[in-house]
Amino acid sequence: MSSSAPKAVVLLSGGLDSATTVAMAQSQGFDVHAITFRYGQRHEAEIQASYRVAAAFGLRNHVISEIDLRMFGGSALTSHDEVPKGRALDDMADGIPVTYVPARNTIFLSFALAYAEVLDARDIFIGVNALDYSGYPDCRPEYIDAYERMANLATKQGVDGEGKVTIHTPLIDLTKGQIIKVGLSLGVDYSITSTCYDPSDTGEACGACDACLLRLKGFAENGMSDPAPYQSRD
Amino acid sequence: MSSSAPKAVVLLSGGLDSATTVAMAQSQGFDVHAITFRYGQRHEAEIQASYRVAAAFGLRNHVISEIDLRMFGGSALTSHDEVPKGRALDDMADGIPVTYVPARNTIFLSFALAYAEVLDARDIFIGVNALDYSGYPDCRPEYIDAYERMANLATKQGVDGEGKVTIHTPLIDLTKGQIIKVGLSLGVDYSITSTCYDPSDTGEACGACDACLLRLKGFAENGMSDPAPYQSRD
Numbered sequence: 001m002s003s004s005a006p007k008a009v010v011l012l013s014g015g016l017d018s019a020t021t022v023a024m025a026q027s028q029g030f031d032v033h034a035i036t037f038r039y040g041q042r043h044e045a046e047i048q049a050s051y052r053v054a055a056a057f058g059l060r061n062h063v064i065s066e067i068d069l070r071m072f073g074g075s076a077l078t079s080h081d082e083v084p085k086g087r088a089l090d091d092m093a094d095g096i097p098v099t100y101v102p103a104r105n106t107i108f109l110s111f112a113l114a115y116a117e118v119l120d121a122r123d124i125f126i127g128v129n130a131l132d133y134s135g136y137p138d139c140r141p142e143y144i145d146a147y148e149r150m151a152n153l154a155t156k157q158g159v160d161g162e163g164k165v166t167i168h169t170p171l172i173d174l175t176k177g178q179i180i181k182v183g184l185s186l187g188v189d190y191s192i193t194s195t196c197y198d199p200s201d202t203g204e205a206c207g208a209c210d211a212c213l214l215r216l217k218g219f220a221e222n223g224m225s226d227p228a229p230y231q232s233r234d
Numbered sequence: 235m236s237s238s239a240p241k242a243v244v245l246l247s248g249g250l251d252s253a254t255t256v257a258m259a260q261s262q263g264f265d266v267h268a269i270t271f272r273y274g275q276r277h278e279a280e281i282q283a284s285y286r287v288a289a290a291f292g293l294r295n296h297v298i299s300e301i302d303l304r305m306f307g308g309s310a311l312t313s314h315d316e317v318p319k320g321r322a323l324d325d326m327a328d329g330i331p332v333t334y335v336p337a338r339n340t341i342f343l344s345f346a347l348a349y350a351e352v353l354d355a356r357d358i359f360i361g362v363n364a365l366d367y368s369g370y371p372d373c374r375p376e377y378i379d380a381y382e383r384m385a386n387l388a389t390k391q392g393v394d395g396e397g398k399v400t401i402h403t404p405l406i407d408l409t410k411g412q413i414i415k416v417g418l419s420l421g422v423d424y425s426i427t428s429t430c431y432d433p434s435d436t437g438e439a440c441g442a443c444d445a446c447l448l449r450l451k452g453f454a455e456n457g458m459s460d461p462a463p464y465q466s467r468d
Contacts, residue, residue, distance in 0.1 A: 103348035
């Protein structure tokens with residue numbers, strides 16, 4: 001990546017979607033500055049995966065932001081509540097799941113906005129997806145549009161009129177199978193990514209939570225098996 | 235405060251503006267849940283003041299959120315850069331000051347939004363002021379309006395249609411003198427608040443930074459001296 005490439009801040013969780021988003025931002029010529037959050041999630045394996053993904057893409061800039069969302073409670077992802085297992089895909093689209101973390105994307109995007117402002121970057125990428133998992137309010141296109149409008153009033157860039165901040169959501173209209181297809185065409189190594197809501201201590205996926213089931217379906221649609229490690233596949 | 239009072243999340247820095255905002259929210263009948271941020275600011279005296287203010291108002295709910303904004307740099311308030319001293323009030327309105335922290339209010343409001351969502355609260359109060367200090371982009375009414383619109387698309391409340399989140403900015407059109415007048419009428423004890431950008435280790439205000447000069451002017455407009463401790467007043 002040449003030093004004259006425009007900078008972009010990319011939210012990197014270490015999962016399949018964000019790894020694909022990094023690949024797409026790089027393929028568009030951006031100098032990717034990744035930001036990962038340790039927010040009290042039960043799946044620390046995500047953080048480890050984010051390091052692997054950043055290394056695989058040769059990112060020189062990757063910050064880990066420590067924020068504690070457990071203080072508010074309200075989500076199975078930041079508590080010891082049970083994560084649903086073995087649900088039918090149709091059921092996932094029904095209502096807001098217990099794995100929803102209150103205002104999570106709003107908080108994540110706000111840190112990305114601060115980082116972009118300091119870098120003088122105009123572009124932020126987030127791998128949200130409205131299709132497979134419509135239950136999260138902060139993954140919808142109308143939410144992203146409203147966020148972008150707010151962001152352009154929040155920052156020096158907006159006041160100076162020097163350039164508009166754009167929130168890129170390259171995955172928003174893609175199925176999981178389509179996301180994987182794009183990623184494979186860009187050389188993403190999905191064996192190093194972590195998607196599971198409830199992985200083992202050594203980072204192996206459970207294969208039964210909503211996130212695993214969607215991921216497995218996506219690989220099946222591409223006629224292949226998931227290269228990432230699972231606890232049990234029988 | 236009765237348990238049937240509606241809950242409101244109030245951003246509490248420990249300064250004059252936020253203490254007045256707590257008083258105004260209480261006077262409107264809200265059960266105030268305060269949130270204070272330790273964000274790497276050089277003025278830790280603010281945090282101590284927030285505890286004093288919460289105690290003075292008898293708040294049963296006050297959370298301190300730890301977020302590190304120093305990782306991004308970009309502001310004199312989170313670095314060792316010099317804070318301007320002795321500026322004319324007219325100069326303060328000119329451009330974005332070095333004490334501006336990138337996307338700070340956006341980040342603060344996002345945590346407040348998460349807290350409100352968990353509490354099932356519909357009301358968030360922030361003591362921003364557009365009049366005295368117009369250089370901060372994220373203190374302008376159009377920014378607050380855009381934030382509120384985004385917030386109502388971000389959360390369960392917005393999806394369920396169960397109730398709209400309102401961002402209250404009761405100070406936005408008031409001068410510092412008017413803010414103090416309202417606060418005094420509501421019994422605010424300003425001796426326990428901390429506004430200075432560069433206080434001593436024991437929390438005494440410098441009396442010369444922009445924040446001190448505006449505050450001193452506000453008390454002067456009310457024909458009184460500031461009851462808070464200063465390092466030197468000669």
